[in-house]
Amino acid sequence: xxxxxxxxxxxxxxxxxxxPLSTPQNLSFFDQFLALTPxxxxxxxxxxxxxxxxxxxxxxxxxLSKALQHFLPLSGKLARCAxxxxxxxxxxxxxxxxxxxxxxxxFERVVGEGEAYVRAEELVPRINxxxxxxxxxxxxxxxxxxxGVAVGVAMHHVVGDGRAYWSFVxxxxxxxxxxxxxxxxxxxxxxxxxxxxxxxxxxxxxxxTSQVTKRxxxxxxxxxxxxxxxxxxxxxxIQQLKQTAVANxxxxxxxxxxxxxxxxxxAHAWVSATRARRVPARASTVFNFTVDCRSLLDPALPExxxxxxxxxxxxxxxxxxxxxxxxxxxxxxALHGRVREAMEGDPISDWKSWPDWAERLGDASLVGVHxxxxxxxxxxxVDFGWGKPRWIEFVPLVPDAAGTMVVADARDDxxxxxxxxxxxxxxxxxxSVLFMGGA
Numbered sequence: 001x002x003x004x005x006x007x008x009x010x011x012x013x014x015x016x017x018x019x020p021l022s023t024p025q026n027l028s029f030f031d032q033f034l035a036l037t038p039x040x041x042x043x044x045x046x047x048x049x050x051x052x053x054x055x056x057x058x059x060x061x062x063x064l065s066k067a068l069q070h071f072l073p074l075s076g077k078l079a080r081c082a083x084x085x086x087x088x089x090x091x092x093x094x095x096x097x098x099x100x101x102x103x104x105x106x107f108e109r110v111v112g113e114g115e116a117y118v119r120a121e122e123l124v125p126r127i128n129x130x131x132x133x134x135x136x137x138x139x140x141x142x143x144x145x146x147x148g149v150a151v152g153v154a155m156h157h158v159v160g161d162g163r164a165y166w167s168f169v170x171x172x173x174x175x176x177x178x179x180x181x182x183x184x185x186x187x188x189x190x191x192x193x194x195x196x197x198x199x200x201x202x203x204x205x206x207x208x209t210s211q212v213t214k215r216x217x218x219x220x221x222x223x224x225x226x227x228x229x230x231x232x233x234x235x236x237x238i239q240q241l242k243q244t245a246v247a248n249x250x251x252x253x254x255x256x257x258x259x260x261x262x263x264x265x266x267a268h269a270w271v272s273a274t275r276a277r278r279v280p281a282r283a284s285t286v287f288n289f290t291v292d293c294r295s296l297l298d299p300a301l302p303e304x305x306x307x308x309x310x311x312x313x314x315x316x317x318x319x320x321x322x323x324x325x326x327x328x329x330x331x332x333x334a335l336h337g338r339v340r341e342a343m344e345g346d347p348i349s350d351w352k353s354w355p356d357w358a359e360r361l362g363d364a365s366l367v368g369v370h371x372x373x374x375x376x377x378x379x380x381x382v383d384f385g386w387g388k389p390r391w392i393e394f395v396p397l398v399p400d401a402a403g404t405m406v407v408a409d410a411r412d413d414x415x416x417x418x419x420x421x422x423x424x425x426x427x428x429x430x431x432s433v434l435f436m437g438g439a
Contacts, residue, residue, distance in 0.1 A: 014016070025087035027158065028191045029200035029295075030308035033354060034207045035078075035085050037157040038126045038166045041395040042141055042379070043120045044145065044151045045111055046386045053143045056101055060384070062152070063176035068096065070186055071168050073304060077133035082325050084205030085158060099125055099140040107148030111390045116437045120393040124152030137433050151384070161308045163292060166276035166377040168306070171376055177385040187306035194301065196218055202349055205410045207355045226402045227425045230393070231435060233265060235415035241328075242267055244439045248329035262374070263339060263375045263405070265417055268330035269405055270369050273423065276431035279367050284366030286360060287335065288314045296347040311347050312357035319367075330439040368403055372396070375409040375417050394420050402427075 027035075048056060067077045075089040075096060104108075105118050125138035136156035144150050155165050164187075171185050241264040249256040259267075270287050278286055290310040294301040315334045322331055362368060373379075373394060380388050394406040402423050410416030412414055425432055 007025070018032075020270075024079075024081065024089070025076060025189075025192050027085055027087065027201070028194035028307055028327050029196050029204050029211050030161075030194065030310060031158050031191070032084050032201045032208065033204040033358075034161075034204065034208075034308050034310070035158045036129065038129060039154045039156050040162065041124045041126075041152070041154045042169075043166075043393040043395065044153075044169075044382060044389040045107070045150065045391045045393075046149050046384065047107070047147060047390050048149045048386050049147045052148070053384070056149055057141055057178055057262055061098055063220070063344070063384075064096070064098065064139065064172055066175050067168065067172040067181070068180060070171060071189065073189055073306070074137040074155070074168065076136065076156055078136055078156060079133040084201055087136070087159065087419055088133065097125060097135060097138040099138070100141055101140060101142040101274065102145045102152070103142050105144060107145040110148070110150075112370040120152075120395050123150045123406075124395055125154045127154045129156065134153075134191050148390070149386075159306070159308075160306055161290075161292070162377055163303070164306045166379055166382075167304065168377075170382055173382045173384045177383055180432050185302075186304065188304050189301055192321045193305065193309060194297070194307070198351070200348070200349075204354070223327060225425060226422050227428055228396065228420060228422050229428055229432065230418060231421045231432070232410050232413070233417050233419060234413045236265060237438075238415065241265065241439050245329050245332040248332075248439075249333055252326060252329055252333060254330075254333035254337065256329075256333055256336060259336050260339075261415070261417065263335045265407060265419065266369070266371055266405075267328060267335050269371075269419065269421065270331050270335075271322045271327050272431050272434035273369055273403065273421070273427075274319055274327075274367075275434055276423070276427045277367060279319040279323075281318065281323060283319050283367060284316055285317045285319045285322065286314050287331075287337075288312070288357065288361060288368065290372075291339070291342045292374075293347045296343065298346075311342060312354050313342050314357055316358060316368075367438075369405050370401070370403055371405045371407055373406050373408050374434075376406060377408065379408050380411045392418070396420065396422050 042161045073087045077091040078085055079088045103118065110118050123140060123142050125140040127138050128134050136159045138154045140152040142150040153169060167187060171181055172186060175181050211371050238261050242259050245259050245264055246256050274285050290312055293309045294303060294305055315338045317334060321327060379392050383391060395406060396406055397403040404422040406420040408418045410418050
């Protein structure tokens with residue numbers, strides 16, 4: 001292309017596009033460890049009587065764009081680099097996937113019957129976790145009947161843990177509701193605040209890439225297809241569990257003065273699942289969980305740190321320990337001891353054993369329970385401007401993996417919890433009776 005200007009000759013030699021400076025985002029060793037873990041996926045159902053769906057969609061899209069300015073890593077893509085994985089912002093087809101959909105099901109039936117009526121997987125987007133560069137966030141907004149909307153959010157685990165996930169969703173909701181984000185809710189996204197004096201990023205990257213199949217575990221030994229069911233335990237029920245655990249533990253070698261609600265609920269689920277699955281007495285059974293290390297590191301990370309900061313933990317016992325009359329108290333004591341151990345001293349001193357935790361998740365010979373999420377995230381506090389969710393469905397990290405357990409806060413009961421369990425259909429009915437029948 002050439003132009004004559006007052007006798008001179010101008011020739012365009014190149015045309016390119018210039019965007020904001022987009023330096024790749026380094027990832028911490030916590031992130032590298034979870035790089036190949038399945039995404040975090042939830043479905044939130046809201047009553048939106050009288051609100052036109054196009055306006056809801058436009059408001060959500062605009063506020064999401066504003067939220068991404070604070071949560072920059074979510075707008076990038078996961079890519080490989082010389083030292084592991086990183087978040088890049090200059091990949092082709094940039095932007096977060098935003099899906100609009102419609103569901104002709106009745107909203108009240110979806111809220112009341114959940115999985116028995118509509119599969120949550122159809123209302124929550126999927127993220128590719130196999131090929132790089134890969135997206136780290138996807139959103140689906142679905143009109144449900146005439147009176148409701150479903151907001152499905154999928155986030156790659158490499159960019160953040162459960163606390164980070166819900167901090168983003170709540171920040172997005174706050175921007176949607178008020179137009180802005182208070183300083184207290186603004187995230188710290190700088191990964192350099194996580195010190196790595198041991199060079200663990202490289203170690204965990206190499207470990208994760210060499211154990212891809214173990215990070216995406218095959219279905220456990222339950223032969224029947226897995227099913228998912230959600231339970232709500234109120235505060236009095238949980239208090240009864242805690243009192244029973246303390247009282248019955250006095251007759252064991254590990255008497256307890258106190259147990260947390262988390263420990264009591266998890267122990268009860270572990271014992272109930274072990275009994276319902278008819279695990280042989282001499283077989284090993286494992287309970288897997290994680291501990292948030294933000295306050296345990298030196299220096300400590302602020303609660304607003306957006307990223308991963310999880311330490312893997314597990315407890316392994318013979319099933320006969322849980323099948324005894326005092327099995328619940330023994331399970332509580334085992335979990336209580338492991339949690340206390342994890343909370344004391346250097347939280348990453350046992351880093352060499354972390355890949356073993358991932359390997360155990362993929363070991364089909366071990367029957368157990370793997371718990372994710374926490375009531376402390378207060379997921380029902382999300383409010384886009386239409387009030388809190390009528391119902392939240394948590395899609396387990398591996399939907400078909402029997403033994404997966406999701407624990408969250410209850411919607412209408414302060415101190416209560418919502419538990420979603422994945423088990424073979426043949427075992428779910430008995431588990432339901434045991435789990436809701438007290439310890």
